[in-house]
Amino acid sequence: MKGSLIVVAFFCVGCLIGAANEFRFSTHNVSMYVLYALMLQVGIGIGCNRQLKELIKSLRFKMLLVPVATITGTLLFSAFASLLLTQWSVFDCMAVGSGFAYYSLSSILITQFKEPSMGLQLATELGTIALLANIFREMMALLGAPLIRKYFGRLAPISAAGVNSMDVLLPSITRYSGKDMIPIAIFHGILIDMSVPVFVSFFCNL
Amino acid sequence: MFTIISIMFTGIGIGYLLRDLRFLQKVEKSISLTIFLLLFVLGLSIGSNSLIINNIGKFGWQAIVLATLSILGSLLASFLVFHLFFKKGGNE
Numbered sequence: 442m443k444g445s446l447i448v449v450a451f452f453c454v455g456c457l458i459g460a461a462n463e464f465r466f467s468t469h470n471v472s473m474y475v476l477y478a479l480m481l482q483v484g485i486g487i488g489c490n491r492q493l494k495e496l497i498k499s500l501r502f503k504m505l506l507v508p509v510a511t512i513t514g515t516l517l518f519s520a521f522a523s524l525l526l527t528q529w530s531v532f533d534c535m536a537v538g539s540g541f542a543y544y545s546l547s548s549i550l551i552t553q554f555k556e557p558s559m560g561l562q563l564a565t566e567l568g569t570i571a572l573l574a575n576i577f578r579e580m581m582a583l584l585g586a587p588l589i590r591k592y593f594g595r596l597a598p599i600s601a602a603g604v605n606s607m608d609v610l611l612p613s614i615t616r617y618s619g620k621d622m623i624p625i626a627i628f629h630g631i632l633i634d635m636s637v638p639v640f641v642s643f644f645c646n647l
Numbered sequence: 648m649f650t651i652i653s654i655m656f657t658g659i660g661i662g663y664l665l666r667d668l669r670f671l672q673k674v675e676k677s678i679s680l681t682i683f684l685l686l687f688v689l690g691l692s693i694g695s696n697s698l699i700i701n702n703i704g705k706f707g708w709q710a711i712v713l714a715t716l717s718i719l720g721s722l723l724a725s726f727l728v729f730h731l732f733f734k735k736g737g738n739e
Contacts, residue, residue, distance in 0.1 A: 448682055451690065455689065482677055487659050489663065507728060526709050574709075593729075594726050597726060634652065
């Protein structure tokens with residue numbers, strides 16, 4: 442919990458500094474390289490784990506059900522969101538939900554895919570909403586991890602994390618759900634990662 | 648996307664080969680520092696984006712609705728999967 446609060450604090454300080462200064466360099470590139478560094482370290486962490494062989498052996502076919510649950514639940518409830526957000530169609534809302542907390546990629550894809558049909562202004566708006574919604578999802582998964590684990594079971598922090606179950610959320614998943622959840626979390630993250638562009642483009646073209 | 652996954656697998660390879668090096672066991676610490684940096688940079692890009700900052704009220708609540716519902720849906724679905732398929736298996 443303390444770690445998550447520090448993460449959110451860093452995010453807020455970043456927002457304030459960003460709002461106070463005019464940046465003309467591309468933060469997108471910087472965050473890309475930081476993400477690469479993070480994934481390399483996550484990999485090293487798994488590689489030098491003494492229980493690596495047991496972790497791989499513990500992979501089961503039924504673990505596929507976890508990403509399936511994440512995708513089904515997210516898409517179904519994102520569709521309900523269109524009842525409240527009358528400006529957007531059911532498929533627009535599902536496209537935003539298909540970000541699965543992958544804010545950078547989903548917002549760029551939505552803006553690009555939606556521009557031909559709804560124009561640059563509306564496409565940028567939907568892309569911005571996708572960016573914020575997926576950041577909020579990450580923050581909720583981060584801050585809520587102990588509660589999510591308590592009320593929805595050991596798999597729930599993984600599902601809530603979406604694509605981040607293999608990077609930003611992996612430490613808190615390990616902490617609240619246990620070390621034996623690491624293989625599921627990584628496996629889940631990889632599958633969700635690959636599904637983001639597929640679902641986003643699918644719902645944007647409907 | 649594939650770059651990210653292949654970088655992770657490169658890391659697994661490096662970590663496996665060098666698993667006897669002591670300082671690699673401290674990678675958890677540097678992982679959390681990197682996460683701090685990542686979210687800080689994300690904050691910078693949000694804060695310096697005037698489209699978002701000037702319309703935060705308009706976009707913010709829609710994003711909250713979508714984020715809350717999408718996370719809730721995934722929680723309920725994983726709750727179901729956990730109770731139907733994982734709980735009986737004992738420790739899994």
